[in-house]
């Protein structure tokens with residue numbers, strides 16, 4: 001069975017789970033926000049919603065994002081979604097036809113690859129280094145290929161946690177103008193910085209007409225809300241709102257958006273994010289310490305934010321094979337192969353530090369060490 005965004009047996013420590021732990025899901029906060037919003041006696045809350053999402057919600061979201069990003073976000077550039085996964089699907093529907101070419105990073109978020117495959121797209125991988133997507137490699141590929149879009153996770157990437165440098169951001173946006181492709185910037189970890197503030201977002205770098213930024217409450221509040229946003233030029237948002245899906249069903253997720261609006265307006269989301277970041281910072285440090293202690297041969301960079309440590313095991317030929325052999329040790333992870341559209345990265349594995357507390361993270365790495373010592 002493929003474990004993607006699902007729960008895990010109690011006796012297994014599964015480092016693949018890239019979602020907030022149960023201890024971090026803010027039931028109380030949602031209870032308060034729901035009571036606040038439902039107490040307003042506004043039946044419109046239960047009506048079909050405005051196609052772009054309610055103006056009040058987008059106003060509150062713009063305020064929260066402007067503060068979090070440190071640069072102004074306009075509500076006119078925002079469109080409410082059911083999360084990034086749904087936004088990607090909708091953008092593929094709008095922008096592509098089967099057989100069209102798109103570029104992704106290698107490694108990239110493996111479940112986005114599934115969405116692109118659903119749309120029968122031709123996926124071409126671009127290499128990544130410590131400064132993120134290698135834009136020179138993109139330039140070279142552009143000589144022969146005409147992608148509809150480049151899908152990038154520019155900040156605290158999933159799975160590698162690398163961040164695209166400012167100069168590469170500038171070059172990428174320039175190239176999108178000259179070659180006429182869109183940049184789909186999946187910025188799901190943008191607000192989750194622990195030890196270094198990321199550079200300006202692609203949307204703010206220069207001419208933004210070809211940049212589409214994707215955001216979500218999944219990692220900063222709760223994934224079950226299925227609430228996110230697209231930030232893009234109004235002309236693109238108009239195309240999205242003209243879709244049959246919205247014409248028939250109205251705006252996406254209006255009820256939940258209104259509850260979250262209360263959370264944003266009351267400043268509760270900002271407070272919660274501050275607490276969340278302190279927990280993730282500590283978990284990232286604990287996982288890193290455990291790796292240094294138990295697996296001194298493992299190669300990895302300390303993450304500055306996000307959810308993951310991307311580990312290379314030089315003594316292992318294929319981490320997918322190792323994963324099967326590790327079953328008796330009750331520890332699992334996502335092997336590098338999963339993150340590669342070209343079947344590479346076999347010496348890598350992705351460890352998430354978001355789901356488990358410090359003690360469980362250490363225990364998981366200890367199990368890895370015991371398994372590796374017996375098997376390799």
Ligand SMILES: Cc1ncc(COP(=O)(O)O)c(C=O)c1O
Nearest residue numbers: 018083084085109158188216218
């Ligand atoms: C890079 C990336 N994009 C998107 C998602 C999913 O986002 P959402 O829950 O908003 O669909 C994830 C979750 O793991 C992710 O890591």
